[in-house]
Amino acid sequence: MDTTEVHLDLDNAWPEITDDLPRIDATKWGPRLRFSTSPRAIEQFYRAIQPHLGRFILYGSGDFHHLTALWLRRTPEPVTLVSFDNHPDWDVRPPRWCCGGWVNRALELPHVRQATIWGCGNFECWWPHQIFGNRKAERAGMLTVHPWADDRPPSAQKRRGAILRKNWREQFEKFANDLIGSNIYITIDLDCLAPDYSCTNWESGRFDLDDVRWGLETLRHHAHILGGDMCGAYSLPAYARRKQRFASEMDHPKLNFPPAEKIRALNQRALEALWPALTCS
Numbered sequence: 001m002d003t004t005e006v007h008l009d010l011d012n013a014w015p016e017i018t019d020d021l022p023r024i025d026a027t028k029w030g031p032r033l034r035f036s037t038s039p040r041a042i043e044q045f046y047r048a049i050q051p052h053l054g055r056f057i058l059y060g061s062g063d064f065h066h067l068t069a070l071w072l073r074r075t076p077e078p079v080t081l082v083s084f085d086n087h088p089d090w091d092v093r094p095p096r097w098c099c100g101g102w103v104n105r106a107l108e109l110p111h112v113r114q115a116t117i118w119g120c121g122n123f124e125c126w127w128p129h130q131i132f133g134n135r136k137a138e139r140a141g142m143l144t145v146h147p148w149a150d151d152r153p154p155s156a157q158k159r160r161g162a163i164l165r166k167n168w169r170e171q172f173e174k175f176a177n178d179l180i181g182s183n184i185y186i187t188i189d190l191d192c193l194a195p196d197y198s199c200t201n202w203e204s205g206r207f208d209l210d211d212v213r214w215g216l217e218t219l220r221h222h223a224h225i226l227g228g229d230m231c232g233a234y235s236l237p238a239y240a241r242r243k244q245r246f247a248s249e250m251d252h253p254k255l256n257f258p259p260a261e262k263i264r265a266l267n268q269r270a271l272e273a274l275w276p277a278l279t280c281s
Contacts, residue, residue, distance in 0.1 A: 004054035004056075011064070024049065034063045036066075037098075053074065056279045059229065062087075062099060063248070066098055072109055078111050080112075080223075081115040082116055084117075086119060087189070088124050090137075103117070114142055118192075119146065120148065121147065121204075125147035148165070169214070180223065181223070182223045185225070186229075193209070193270060197266065199267060200234050
């Protein structure tokens with residue numbers, strides 16, 4: 001695998017990137033891939049883009065997070081997937097290639113031993129919405145989700161994997177310690193951050209920059225990072241198909257976005273804080 005870091009530009013989500021990070025112009029693909037796409041399109045895209053990718057990939061909105069399941073194809077060694085995300089992305093419903101169900105595509109890869117998602121703050125990990133999640137993989141131990149439970153009743157706080165603000169680092173340390181000597185792949189969706197630290201196309205999570213930076217440093221201390229990626233910066237949606245647009249607009253939350261200058265400043269600050277910690281650059 002190549003050792004470089006690259007910026008895969010699908011949607012102009014990162015307009016402030018300097019020339020220090022090589023840019024791959026994939027904007028012609030963005031509307032076809034955003035939110036959901038077909039198996040045929042995903043394979044066409046991968047064949048075209050794979051030769052240009054690096055070990056660490058910065059790409060666009062979280063609407064493209066399903067592409068992480070492609071990036072994982074490039075790490076054939078046995079690997080554990082570690083995701084920082086406000087959403088579990090474990091939905092078992094169609095379409096097959098969608099940002100809300102990409103973790104299942106990752107778990108289909110024979111070398112992905114386990115996937116674990118940290119920092120889920122939305123409703124998908126709780127009853128009744130969890131019925132659409134991959135509970136089979138969770139019961140088998142191949143998938144673990146760690147949703148915030150501070151605002152849940154005591155009974156719900158006993159949910160498998162639930163974390164509280166007061167103890168999540170202790171749980172994460174234990175998880176990282178169990179990874180000693182293992183290969184890992186890390187993906188970061190900026191919507192895992194609280195709204196003061198990023199602006200995305202989705203609901204915001206509860207981590208701050210120090211939380212995620214600490215998590216990355218902890219993982220690097222215990223395991224071997226084969227590769228990683230970061231997505232989740234806000235971009236103006238553009239779609240290739242009417243059904244794709246309809247489904248995406250139905251699924252997205254209705255949010256009020258700050259001015260463009262503030263969006264860029266927030267996400268640039270997040271990039272400067274987290275990208276070096278992810279890539280050790």
